Amino acid sequence: xxxxxxxxxxxxxxxxxxxxxxxxxxxxxxxxxxxxxxxxxxxxxxxxxxxxxxxxxxxxxxxxxxxxxxxxxxxxxxxxxxxxxxxxxxxxxxxxxxxxxxxxxxxxxxxxxxxxxxxxxxxxxxxxxxxxxxxxxxxxxxxxxxxxxxxxxxxxxxxxxxxxxxxxxxxxxxxxxxxxxxxxxxxxxxxxxxxxxxxxxxxxxxxxxxxxxxxxxxxxxxxxxxxxxxxxxxxxxxxxxxxxxxxxxxxxxxxxxxxxxxxxxxxxxxxxxxxxxxxxxxxxxxxxxxxxxxxxxxxxxxxxxxxxxxxxxx
Ligand SMILES: [Zn+2]
Numbered sequence: 001x002x003x004x005x006x007x008x009x010x011x012x013x014x015x016x017x018x019x020x021x022x023x024x025x026x027x028x029x030x031x032x033x034x035x036x037x038x039x040x041x042x043x044x045x046x047x048x049x050x051x052x053x054x055x056x057x058x059x060x061x062x063x064x065x066x067x068x069x070x071x072x073x074x075x076x077x078x079x080x081x082x083x084x085x086x087x088x089x090x091x092x093x094x095x096x097x098x099x100x101x102x103x104x105x106x107x108x109x110x111x112x113x114x115x116x117x118x119x120x121x122x123x124x125x126x127x128x129x130x131x132x133x134x135x136x137x138x139x140x141x142x143x144x145x146x147x148x149x150x151x152x153x154x155x156x157x158x159x160x161x162x163x164x165x166x167x168x169x170x171x172x173x174x175x176x177x178x179x180x181x182x183x184x185x186x187x188x189x190x191x192x193x194x195x196x197x198x199x200x201x202x203x204x205x206x207x208x209x210x211x212x213x214x215x216x217x218x219x220x221x222x223x224x225x226x227x228x229x230x231x232x233x234x235x236x237x238x239x240x241x242x243x244x245x246x247x248x249x250x251x252x253x254x255x256x257x258x259x260x261x262x263x264x265x266x267x268x269x270x271x272x273x274x275x276x277x278x279x280x281x282x283x284x285x286x287x288x289x290x291x292x293x294x295x296x297x298x299x300x301x302x303x304x305x306x307x308x309x310x311x312x313x314x
Contacts, residue, residue, distance in 0.1 A: 001040075001041065001042045001109075001110050001310070002040075002041050002042065002110065002112045002113065002114055002306065002309040002310050002312075003041065003042045003044040003101060003104050003105070003110045003112070003113040003114070004032075004038060004041035004042065004043070004044055004113075004114055004116070004306075005044045005046055005097040005098075005100065005101055005113060005114065005115040005116065005117065006025075006029065006032075006038075006116040007046075007093065007097070009089070009090055009093050010022075010025055010090060010093065010094065010116065010117055010118045011025050011026065011118070012084075012086045012089070012090050013083070013084060013086065013087045013090040013091070013118050013119050014074075014084035014085075014086070014087075015082045015084070015132075016082065016084075018082060018132075019132075019255065019256060019293040020118070020119065020120065020132040020291070020293070022118070023295055024118070024292065024293070024295060024298055025116060025118060027295040027296070027298060027299045028116055028298065028299050028302050029116075030299065031299035031300070031302065031303050032303075032306075035303060037303065037306055037307070037310070040310055041114070041306075041310070042110050044097075044100065044101065044104060044113065045100070046093070046096045046097045046099075046100035046101075047096050047100070048089065048092040048093040048095070048096040049092050049095045049096045049099060049140070050092075051063055051067075051088075051092065053092075053095065053099075053140070054092070054095065054135045054140065056140060056143045056144075056147070057126060057136055057139045057140055057143055057170045058124070058126055058127070058135060058136070059126055059127040061127060061128075062124070062126075062127060062128060062129055062134075062135070065077055065128075065129065066083060066087070066088050066091065066129060066134055066135075067088060069083045069087075070083055070084075070085060070086075070087055070088045073085055074087070077128075077129045077130070077134070078128070078129070078130050078131075080130075080131060080132060081129055081130055081131065081132055081133065081134070083134065087119070087134065088134075090118065090119070091119055091134040091135050092135075093117075094115075094117035094118065094119060094121065094135070094137050095121075095135055095137050095140045095141075097115045097117050097137075098115050098117065098121075098137045098138060098140065098141040098286065098288050099140065099141050099144040101113035101115050101141070101286040101288075102141050102144050102145045102148075102149070102241070102243075102286055103144075103148070103149075105241070105284040105285070105286055106145070106149050106151075106241065106284065111277075111282065111283035111284050111285065111312070111314040112274070112277075112283070112284075112285045112286075112287070112309045112312060112314075113285070113286045113287065114246075114287045114289075114302075114305070114306055114309060115137075115286065115287065115288045115289060116289050116302075117137060117288060117289055118289070119132060119133055119134050120132055120133050120137070120160075120247070120289065120290040120291055121133045121134070121135060121136040121137030121138055121139070121140075121166070121245075121288070121290070122136065122137075122138060122139075122158055122160060122162075122164035122165075122166055122167050122245045122247075122290050123162070123164070123165055123166045123191060124136040124139075124166040125165065125166040125169045125170070126166075126169055126170055130166070130191070131162065131165075131166075131190065131191060132291075133166060136166045136167060136170060137288050138156055138158075138164075138167060138243050138244075138245050138288050139156075139166065139167050139170040139171065139177075141243055141286060141288065142154050142156060142171070142177045142243055145241055145243075146176060146177075151176075151240045151241055152176045152240075153176065153178075153237050153238060153239050153240045153241075154176065154177045154178070154237075154239055154240065154241050154242075154243065155177075155178045155180065155233060155234060155237050155239035155241075155242050155243070155276070155280075155281075156171070156177060156178070156179045156180070156242075156243045156244075156245065157180050157181075157230065157233070157242065157243070157244050157245070157273055157276075158179065158180065158181040158182070158183070158244075158245035158247075158290070159181075159182055159183075159226070159244070159245070159246065159247065159250065159269055160181075160183065160245050160246070160247025160248075160249060160250070160290040160291050161183055161184050161247060161249040161250040161254065161256070161257030161259050161291065162183055162184070162189075162190055162191060162247065162249070162257070162291060163181055163183040163185065163191055163192075163193050163194030163210070163212075164179070164181050164183075164194075164245055164290075165191045165193040165194065167179055167181075167245065168181065168193065168194070168198065168208055168210075171204065171207070171208070172200055172201055172204055172208060173200065173201045173202045173203060173204040174203070174204045174207070175200075175203050175204050175206075175207045175237075177207070178207040178208070178209070178233055178236060178237040178239070179207070179208045179209070180208075180209045180210075180211070180229060180230060180233035181194055181209075181210055181211065181245075182211040182213060182222075182225065182226050182229065183210075183211075183212065183213065184212075184213055184214075184215060184250070184257060184259050185212030185213060185214065186212065186214055186215070187215065189215070194210045194212055195210060195212060196210055196211070196212055198210050206236060207236065207237065209229055209232060209233045209236075211225050211226065211229040213225065213259065215258075215259070216260075217259070217260070218260070219260060219261060219262065219265055222250075222259070222260070222261065222265070223265065223268060223269075226269060226272065227272055230272055230273070230276060231276075234276040234279070234280060238280045239276070239277075239280050239281050240280070240281055240282075240284075241281050241284050241286070242273060242276055242277040242280075242281050242284065242285045242286075243285075243286050243287075243288070244273055244285060244286065244287040244288065245288060245290045246287045246288060246289055246290060246305060247289075247290035247291035247292055248266060248291065248292030248297065248298050248301035248302065248305075249290075249291040249292045249293055250265075251263070251266075251292070251294060251297040251298075251301055252297075253294040253296070253297040254292065254293055254294045254297060254298075255293055255294060256291070256293050257291070257293075263297070263300045263301050263303075263304045264304070266301045266304050266305050267304040267305070267307070267308050270304070270305050270308035270309065271308055273285060274308065274309070274312045277314075278312075278314055282314065283312065283314025285309070287305070287309070289302075
């Protein structure tokens with residue numbers, strides 16, 4: 001079974017007129033009800049993490065800035081990153097859900113988990129919130145897997161159309177958490193990092209693997225680039241746990257990413273990541289929602305993703 005982490009609280013991060021809107025989750029939840037998929041998942045419980053927990057990967061200034069803006073009733077952390085009155089509470093819950101999912105898949109019997117959280121996290125760097133992201137949910141989940149469970153070989157796969165610069169920065173010098181990202185790159189596409197020659201530093205050299213993709217890359221080319229790079233990343237670290245930054249903004253209809261993928265591609269990518277989890281990590285995979293801004297394409301892509309998770313025989 002797949003554990004499903006979802007809560008109405010995640011719709012209380014109010015961004016106003018913004019692509020990263022609570023309507024994204026409303027669209028996903030309507031799909032889950034319509035298809036009956038949520039009833040096939042295990043119900044999952046979680047608690048928000050305490051404020052200090054985000055300092056496991058972030059400088060205290062990151063928390064302080066969020067608290068300050070929230071305390072003023074809301075505001076902007078950067079040109080694209082907005083918070084509202086309850087955003088701190090919601091962001092701490094998002095971290096809590098992703099960390100609880102790590103606990104659950106490591107304890108079993110469920111091997112896979114999907115965390116339908118907001119705000120997203122993969123752009124949040126050690127010292128700043130950016131790109132719609134307050135705290136780095138997946139980096140904090142990886143940190144939790146290390147400190148609470150003693151894991152030392154974790155693979156983070158990031159197929160969001162944007163480079164997960166925050167996750168990369170956090171683990172760039174760290175060989176215990178390997179980061180593999182495939183993303184659109186070039187001509188100023190956000191955030192501008194993630195070149196193929198960014199491969200880590202010091203003891204972490206070789207544990208960051210970037211697969212930049214140009215606008216206009218065909219679906220077959222994308223799929224083969226993903227397949228070969230994922231294999232390489234998995235062979236390098238042989239992970240005990242796989243975490244996935246699951247953004248769905250590489251879909252052809254996405255108003256921001258527009259890379260050209262279709263729903264079927266997300267099903268295939270899911271199977272490939274599950275194969276890695278099965279080969280190395282006893283089937284343990286925690287998937288955390290990142291981007292995806294076409295309400296319809298997002299819901300259908302998450303549906304395909306979750307159907308593969310549910311079909312998985314670990
Ligand atoms: Zn994105």
